[in-house]
Amino acid sequence: MRSELGLRVISAIVLAVPVLALTWAGDLWFRALAALLALLIYYEFAAIAALRHRQLVGWALGWGATALAAALLAWGAFFQAFGAVALAAAIALGIALVKRQAPWTATAIFYAGLFALALAALRGSGAAGLIVLVFILAIVWATDILAYFCGRALGGPKLAPAISPGKTWSGALCGALAGVIAGSAIALALGISFTVTLPLVALILSIASQIGDLFESWVKRRFGAKDSSRLIPGHGGVMDRVDGLVFAVFAAFILTMLMPSAEQGAGGGEFAARLLGQ
Known part of the structure; x- marks a missing residue:
């Protein structure tokens, strides 16, 4: 228990320092952090829902759209990044409806992409x-x-x-x-x-x-x-x-x-x- 608590504390400190520094810096630095969060969150959401096995086409579409949106976001092209997220989520939703599947891929794209965009926009x-x-x-x-x-x-x-x-x-x-x-x-x-x-x-x-x-x-x-x-x-x-x-x-x-x-x-x-x- 103590070793686990110590690991949690060390991890928190190691992560907190660069995150707080990038938050303070704002602009390109924070947009890059938000873009990285989008990629990591999509990766985790897709892994939890096993999208690679359940919805392969949507999973690949999500990776492409999230990567594109992340790059556009880091560059500062907010409207283009939002367009990539919205379009990909709409296509993924359409595929899910046609195949009568749960819209997990669309949810993952929207969840990861919109969070990063809103976070970066609020920070400025x-x-x-x-x-x-x-x-x-x-x-x-x-x-x-x-x-x-x-x-x-x-x-x-x-x-x-x-x-x-x-x-x-x-x-x-x-x-x-x-x-x-x-x-x-x-x-x-x-x-x-x-x-x-x-x-x-x-x-x-x-x-x-x-x-x-x-x-x-x-x-x-x-x-x-x-x-x-x-x-x-x-x-x-x-x-x-x-x-x-x-x-x-x-x-x-x-x-x-x-x-x-x-x-x-x-x-x-x-x-x-x-x-x-x-």
């Missing part, structure tokens, strides 16, 4: 993008940590026993509260004006992160997988580490499309202004 290249990403990460991490410890300490009714038997309603509620507190605290600490929408946004992102956690658990349980992969010693795979972040980023990006902004900016500034109500 400026300081505002860095603030909004720190805001999201704080909510996701606080939600995950408090949900785990409060759930174990308080117990009570299960949240979704058929999907993840260990999760409880007490943990989910504590996690959501922690996410709101953490998001609000980070926003205030970084000099963001406190508005009535800020705690609401934090709550939405916290709930989204928990839904993302449940979604990945459901996919793994559907195919009998314990971890998404063994890429990260002591932690499992990339999907295991970013499951909550994926849906939180989805939610944040959708909110930026729905919420008006008082100022327009480049390099992530407009997304940050909209999400944080500035």
Whole structure:
């Protein structure tokens, strides 16, 4: 147990340093990180669902589209990258419908590709993008940590026993509260004006992160997988580490499309202004 814990700590530190450095740098460096995440997540999703054996044509299409989208994203061609993801997912969905198969390939393409695109768009290249990403990460991490410890300490009714038997309603509620507190605290600490929408946004992102956690658990349980992969010693795979972040980023990006902004900016500034109500 101690050796496993030590391995988890070492792996977390080794990964955290370059990830935080690239997040701080933004621009091309962070887009390259987002592109790499797209490739790794598609690889893991495809492996969990055994797409190479179940849907060979879709699996190959997904690899090609994800690789193309990753290259376009790293280059900064967001619209072209989104087009590659959307077109490939639509074709994969069409193939699945014709063959009367479950649309797992389309889901994998959409899940990996859209996450990377939304993540890079939210970060952008400026300081505002860095603030909004720190805001999201704080909510996701606080939600995950408090949900785990409060759930174990308080117990009570299960949240979704058929999907993840260990999760409880007490943990989910504590996690959501922690996410709101953490998001609000980070926003205030970084000099963001406190508005009535800020705690609401934090709550939405916290709930989204928990839904993302449940979604990945459901996919793994559907195919009998314990971890998404063994890429990260002591932690499992990339999907295991970013499951909550994926849906939180989805939610944040959708909110930026729905919420008006008082100022327009480049390099992530407009997304940050909209999400944080500035």
